[in-house]
Amino acid sequence: MTETVPELPAEAVTAGFADLHHGDEPLLLPNAWDHASARALAAQGFRAIGTTSLGVAAAAGLPDGTSATRDETLRRALALGSESFLLSVDAEDGYSEGPEEVGEFARELAAVGAVGINLEDRLGSSALHAAKIAAVKSAAPGLFVNARTDTYWLGDGEGTTARLDTYRQAGADGVFVPGLTDPGDIAALVKRLDVPLNILYTPTGPTVPHLADLGVRRVSLGSLLYRRALGAALEAVAEIRAGRTPRGATPSYGEVDALSRRGDPTHSDGP
Template sequence: MTKAELFRSLHHGGKPLVLPNAWDFGSAAMLAEAGFPAIGTTSLGVAATAGLPDGTAATRDETLALARRLGRLSIPVTVDVEGGFSTDPAEVAEFCAELVAMGIAGINLEDSRSNAELADPQAHGALIAAVKARVPELFINARTDTYWLDIDAESTLDRVLHYEKCGADGIFVPGITDPEGIRALTSALTAPLNLLFSPTGPTVAELAELGVRRISTGSLLYRAALGAAVHTAESVTHGHQLVGEIPSYATIQRLLEP
């Protein structure tokens, strides 16, 4: 089974795929070492690491460079490509073909633009169709940001049904936490539904009961890591006891071996 085939199968198991999101090779390798069967990338983490804003199509090169490194992992990797870094279907398809050549199993392709507006669903559907035609083995997780941006939420179902029709293998609706709304989506869709985990929303078990097939951590791990780094630095400064397990230098060095 190829990594792409394995990744697809993980959406149809007995329980939802909990997908942790990495921001560099070290975080991805640590998550793989911990036993997670697949990982994704977080566009916020990738952008912040490069000192660039997220969601503005500014991180094409950084995303490609990280994908090249993550492709060497033994587990499937799905890459957040924001809106595809272009509005031209052929250009987006070629970018995704590069990812496949690097060993990447899937992508997230969102319909928000510049964190401020939603793309025309027909135009976004054309991007999905072009990618699927160019690299049919790639798992396309079509993301709509109606809830994330709080824009035109009533169009959510129409959008995701259209994206599914255009060839999306999965549907991602970050920001929705209402059980009735989630159930309405899982009932209408054939493709597996992916939601963003929210500490104040339904639990993984509750999402599973609602029919959700994939649960992403998004930027949560990256933000938690930043918080832990600052807390550790403050603890050293003020003589406080360090809390939690910290991987050794040797552990990290081992994960970086070819």
């Protein structure tokens, strides 16, 4: 007889995601681009999975960072929000300049099971970005808002602390500074903050253990896994073209098919 496990209230699930930012180790958040990649990562023991806006945009044949993937992002959240892992969604700038519209989109994400949202400022008006954050917290109070500033991603780092202070006052639960890799600057920023700092992992930057020692509470992989997967595909086809057998791990047809079937563990071993 199979025991029925009671479903946790949405508030408890969301609180569980926030708690992952305050554990003994930083939350290492891998970013998936489709159903199979998300479930494969969850099978590796990751309790929380993020989405990558680049991967979602590329799969749809749309440019990243241009607010063009609102519908695709919501569809991805609908597919993944009911899975066993906790889902955080990269929503670019909220897909609108209107805070109320951004708040409504966040409400839709929460309704399909997402527990976190990333919102980026693209070095635009910090007041407008703060208004979007406040609108999200009003429309979906339980959603963990990770407020991203692009001061290092698109600029030279100037104005970082002022922007983060503004976003925190607007209700951000955590802050994200992609492009920041200097250990001294990271440690100094951690000391000023009263919310978790999220850093984007880069192979040329500090390791995850080093980031943990610096006080970072969340480490995202962004589009790295998607780009590595694409690179592996190109390496494999080059090996095949040259008459060699491609190396590296290759999941079977059946394994990938099973990962792609929502609620259906059966699969075939077809082509």
